[in-house]
Amino acid sequence: MGNTINTQHEQLGKVRSTIREIFEYGNKRRMEIGAENVFDFSLGNPSVPAPEMVKKTYMELLQTESDIELHGYTSAQGALPTRKAIAENLNSRYGTAFHADNFYMTCGAAASLRVTLGALITPGAGEEVVTFTPYFPEYKVFVESSGAKLVESISDPETFQIDFTDLSSRITPQTKAVLINSPNNPSGVVIREEGIRQLAELLQERSAIYGHTIYIMTDEPYRELVYDAETVVPFVTKYYDSTIVCYSFSKSLSMPGERIGYILVPDACDRAADIYAAVCGAGRALGYVCAPSMVQKLIARCAGEVSDVQVYKKNRDILYGALTEYGYKCVYPDGAFYLFFKALEEDAGAFCNKARDYELLLVPADSFGTPGYVRLAYCVSTEQIEKSLPAFKALADSYK
């Protein structure tokens, strides 16, 4: 036998994501013409600072805690005070009754998703995970590497809410879980309460028919990033018992590099104790035990904090208003920090290449399961947004 390595992982490592590719192109252009002249809307890196309380708490922790306390291992599933603080915060906001042992601390939503899939999926059993277009492209990596197949359900093309006729045909006896993401990356759409209710009903019905529970996995890095008073993000565990929440503080606290989030397995979830054990086991098998300890201590004190998201709202309002006026067909973004619109030609890749002539860096949404659409991440300064508008207008005019 030759010197073999895991070719599947080798491929994953060699193929750069489209978003990274564009970001690298942006770096090159920034060097060539100056950062202020490149309108880079490619990456979902929060642009507002972390809340003041975060900086203050880090300083206090450094001054008051011993190095061993601060940098030592915590319990594998996360420090008790951290899990307790998160439970109390959710209970006060949603009237739930969670406790520390419902939570497993992880390195952001990515780890939360992969560990949860590791807990639910039996490799080789032909199981399927259904998600809705458009979706975060890493879902495919997480689902396939856990040994299941990712099945796309096509959302309503006008509203990007769930299309229940389509979903109904995608749910089969092989379905292990339905993965939702609201507010959504890349559309910014929040699934309405009625949609969550209908989803819960459908899954209850199918679970009974197939004789096994279909779980909901809800990926919630953008939970707190909504901009209109009337937009309510339903807390899914209240509508469907067998819901597992995959949360991240990356966006709500503007700290994606700190890698912190959690998995919530409510008591009401079918086989809750076994699933929690399997989450601990998957965390162990995947090497995700004991999330970073200093940031866990921070979360214990800042669980209810949220960055000032008003800048995102302002950016959304300016962009949505201007782009719609220029003739782009945009999906109204309730939250997150993405604007999603139809490319002005069939091939979104060709459209995004043309946008580069105007120094606009946009992401074609083919890998999100929606060919012909484009994602724009507006987590940049408002000044950049305002400066970019003539470029969007010129790009639109070039198609007239």
Ligand code: PLP
């Ligand atoms: N899920 C979605 C929908 C995302 O947009 C992201 C990151 O942008 C993640 C998961 C991964 O989040 P994290 O950086 O917390 O791992």
